[in-house]
Amino acid sequence: MALSSRHLLGLQGVPKEDIQTILDTAITFREVLERPIKRVPTLQGKTVVNLFYESSTRTRISFELAEKRLSADAINFSVAASSVSKGETLKDTIRNIEAMKVDMVVVRHACAGTPQFLTKVCDSNIINAGDGIHEHPTQALLDMYSIRERLGRIEGLKVCIIGDIAHSRVALSNIFGLRTMGAKVSVCGPSTMIPKYINDLGVDVIFSVDEAIRENDVIIVLRIQLERKAREYFPSIREYARYFGIDQDRLDKAGKEILILHPGPINRGVELSSEVADGLNQIILRQVTNGVAVRMAVLYLLGTLN
Numbered sequence: 001m002a003l004s005s006r007h008l009l010g011l012q013g014v015p016k017e018d019i020q021t022i023l024d025t026a027i028t029f030r031e032v033l034e035r036p037i038k039r040v041p042t043l044q045g046k047t048v049v050n051l052f053y054e055s056s057t058r059t060r061i062s063f064e065l066a067e068k069r070l071s072a073d074a075i076n077f078s079v080a081a082s083s084v085s086k087g088e089t090l091k092d093t094i095r096n097i098e099a100m101k102v103d104m105v106v107v108r109h110a111c112a113g114t115p116q117f118l119t120k121v122c123d124s125n126i127i128n129a130g131d132g133i134h135e136h137p138t139q140a141l142l143d144m145y146s147i148r149e150r151l152g153r154i155e156g157l158k159v160c161i162i163g164d165i166a167h168s169r170v171a172l173s174n175i176f177g178l179r180t181m182g183a184k185v186s187v188c189g190p191s192t193m194i195p196k197y198i199n200d201l202g203v204d205v206i207f208s209v210d211e212a213i214r215e216n217d218v219i220i221v222l223r224i225q226l227e228r229k230a231r232e233y234f235p236s237i238r239e240y241a242r243y244f245g246i247d248q249d250r251l252d253k254a255g256k257e258i259l260i261l262h263p264g265p266i267n268r269g270v271e272l273s274s275e276v277a278d279g280l281n282q283i284i285l286r287q288v289t290n291g292v293a294v295r296m297a298v299l300y301l302l303g304t305l306n
C-alpha cells in the first residue's frame, strides 16, 4: 500500500493509515535483520544520499544500514569534507548531487524547515532525519514500533515525554504520531522547557516526575541538549538530575511496571541513572535495532510505491 505523500517531512498531519502501514511493513524488515544474510533486493538500482549537516551516530548509521540491507546504493555526504566548506549553498549542493541521478535524499540539518525547502528545489523523495527543533519523524516511528512490539498496542496507552520539550524534535514528532495512533500523551519537565503553546497540541502537562511515572504506561525520556544551550533553562545539571532525572529509587517507589524509552545519546547520571539506563524497564538498544527496520520500511514505501 502506498503512502499519501512522496516525502516524509514530519508526522504532523500524517494519516493514521500511513503510520500503520509503515509500522506493519517494518515487521517484515525486522525479520530480515535476524537472518544470516541480512539483505533483500528491494531497492536495487536506487541511489540514496545521506545529507548530514549535523552530527549523528544512530540515525546516520541506521539509515545507511537500512539502505544497504535493501540493496540501494548509499552515498554519505559529510559537510566537513564537501564544498560546503568553500561556501556552496544548500540549494546548489542538492542540485549538483541530484544532477548525478540520485533517487532519494535523507537530510539532517540544524535549521527547521530544511527538508521542506529541499522538496521545492529538487525532485527526489526527501526524508527528514531531524531538522533543528522541529521534527524527527523516523525516531518517533521507531519509538511507536518499539512500544507496540513490547506492549502489543499504542491505542489507549498513557505516554509521558519527560525533559526539554521546547527544544525537542523527538518530542514533537512523538506528540503528533502517538496522538494520531490513539495514545494519551502528556509532557513533564521544568516549566522553562515546556512551550507556551503545548495545550494546543492536545497534551497535558505534569510537573512531577514521580507523578509521571505513577500515572503512565510508558515514559520517553529526552536527552538534555547541552549543545543547544539547555543549561540556560535550569540552575544546574545537579538540580535537573534531582528533580527530573529517573533513578531506580524513583521507579521502586512507584511500585509498578513502566516502559522506558530514550532516543539516545544518553547523558548518564542526568536524565537517567546508569542503573536505569541499563536496567530491566528500558528498551533503548531495542529501539536502535528496530530503527533500522522502520527506516527500511520508510525507504521501501517511498522509494518503490510513490
Ligand code: CP
Binding pocket: 055, 056, 057, 058, 059, 060, 130, 139, 263, 264, 265
Ligand atoms: N536519536 C538520534 O537522533 O540519535 P543521533 O543524533 O545519534 O542520530
